[in-house]
Amino acid sequence: VSKKPVVRNESAVAAGRPRDLRLHDAILAATRGLVIENGYIGLSLAAVAEGAGTTTAAIYRRWSGKAELVHEAIFPTEASAPRHATGDRYVDIQEMVNAASEMFSRPEVRIALPGLIADTLANPELHTRMFGRLAERFYSGQGSAVDHAAHRDFPRLIEAIAGTAMFHVIARPGAVLDEQWKAEMTNMLVNGWRPQ
Amino acid sequence: VSKKPVVRNESAVAAGRPRDLRLHDAILAATRGLVIENGYIGLSLAAVAEGAGTTTAAIYRRWSGKAELVHEAIFPTEASAPRHATGDRYVDIQEMVNAASEMFSRPEVRIALPGLIADTLANPELHTRMFGRLAERFYSGQGSAVDHAAHRDFPRLIEAIAGTAMFHVIARPGAVLDEQWKAEMTNMLVNGWRPQ
Amino acid sequence: VSKKPVVRNESAVAAGRPRDLRLHDAILAATRGLVIENGYIGLSLAAVAEGAGTTTAAIYRRWSGKAELVHEAIFPTEASAPRHATGDRYVDIQEMVNAASEMFSRPEVRIALPGLIADTLANPELHTRMFGRLAERFYSGQGSAVDHAAHRDFPRLIEAIAGTAMFHVIARPGAVLDEQWKAEMTNMLVNGWRPQ
Amino acid sequence: VSKKPVVRNESAVAAGRPRDLRLHDAILAATRGLVIENGYIGLSLAAVAEGAGTTTAAIYRRWSGKAELVHEAIFPTEASAPRHATGDRYVDIQEMVNAASEMFSRPEVRIALPGLIADTLANPELHTRMFGRLAERFYSGQGSAVDHAAHRDFPRLIEAIAGTAMFHVIARPGAVLDEQWKAEMTNMLVNGWRPQ
């Protein structure tokens, strides 16, 4: 649909008037605020523009549409500090559960993510990028010295932890991923389910 | 937003010309077809109307909006055969995993669900109804003779199984919930995670 | 560019909700008022919609764009009472001069016509229609019993009279086509130019 | 609307880097070409800039906007060689008819003039300048020894000749102001209209 590049702020050389960096942050902040208020589908770029004190044209100069904008707003680029596995099964799972709890406790993620996923199904490139980045938050095998067998199964573990956390916060608005949830989740994966 | 009742086809008395029953199914079928093609957000009721050979007014006579329509289209009312627990931990988990696999393998569910959830966040009544009905597919405690302790933990199990299945089909378009996935999922919950 | 028919209010049969006839007139009236205020190029359909208490969509339902709208606004369809020649040279010219004076004295014509012509150059169909209708206001040979020779020259006479009148009101804003102008114009064509 | 002077290329002193004189002509040439292609309203200064191998900023340094630019492009400054009346009625009219034919035969004039007039209605200063310069092409009384009575009527004659010529080329795209048109026009004004 759009002829423009999906990501536009990669310009290496400096030609012409540079982008107003404060606008970038103002737009993302307004996006986060409005998506919490109105949900993903109810978010209009015109409202974002007004909230950020700018116009939709300035937004479209930076992002190709609502999906790209919200993606960057709720998963800030700089925050992706990849984790490294230790090889200790219990510790690694606990780490992932903590990461999932942090991620899905943020209200903008809880509220925006389903709509973002829905929009992303029609945008394979962004879809791949989003889930790739999402997985990195949990675990990056890069440079790790952990047992090969454990690595191979990490995608499945991530799927279980992230999926369960997402379902938890989506199924009941107001639900929280508290210490009890984290303990039970960790225990279920490490030891299997036992009725309590 | 709407002043009209959420569900309109409950009319007790029969006055005036009755509804064309074939339209009901034609609309739902068109909805399923188009939502697979265009996704939830890209689904327009005008297109559904055209696909069903009718008009949007006939749709709004039956459902209050896109969310209600898609909800009924992808989770048909009649198909909710609630399951009953046996008390055997392994068997019960296996049953739930099978149910999740069935539900999230259907393309209209995989594609429409995220958008439906997004729209539903602004509609608490439908949200409750949807997740309530969704949980029933997995397990209904009603009339069950199973140990009390096991019952208390079923919501957590459902959350883990349904969440993991949903994440699996959403994260990678084209992914399938095959026998291997079901076996590994069941094993992980029953015995805990073991690198393979 | 547009897939829709240029003229849309020709529907013979009555299907669906009928158009609100008051809107039609309200839109044309708002167009006339705003085009006098802001000129053709400065006329925005959004402003017309607001002035008529409706939306741009309702305007686009009736006209394909600004050119068609302004065309109908300044040359109302019903006002085209074609004239018939008498064969008397002086009388016929006087009639045409009167017609030109009437037409180009209306402020909406004086102000809107140049811009309308400019836009129409890219729209051959409307261009033909507009100038055809414009010529009819001056003279229609249909059913006339006048000398053949006189008829052949009418296009040239119309061109001279309408062109001169148009140039007069365009060249000096505030200029009027008064009795003196009409007398001199008539005299110039009937007797040739004489320095006075 | 604009705070800047209408004409900017009058700078008396020479300070800093001098303007690239070739740009001036390149911009005007691109304007002429594009206005013929796209019409006045369809002409964008961005397209002109690209066609001239420069940017809009360079254009705005020289002209205040589209109207000024097109005005200079279709009525070059240097080409205004004012004519002088002889006092011979036939000869003077013939001269004016020739001048009108030359002017309105140029495609950029035929195409751009209506739009330019439309834009100029909102710019009285340019409007006066344009029609003043336009009249000079036909006749300048300055330093003439012709009979006073004839001079007084020249504006009316110019109006008739220029208006008729303009209407001729505007009313039918493709129409030409050939020798026959010139002869008939001259004859009509000198001898009055005679059916032929």
Added chain:
DNA sequence: GAGTAACCGAGACGGTACGTCACGTCTTCTG
């Protein structure tokens, strides 16, 4: 058999958001 009531198609209605484009200005770097 006449009323009555709700359905049916068609399509216009006021809104609102979309993504694009042009305007005229501005801010940077380079010549």
Added chain:
DNA sequence: CAGAAGACGTGACGTACCGTCTCGGTTACTC
């Protein structure tokens, strides 16, 4: 200082969908 590059706020463009309403016409029950 000019030039190129391009971002800026402004605002119109034409399209699309939303959910509602207004038609003329069509079934069914009820009196």
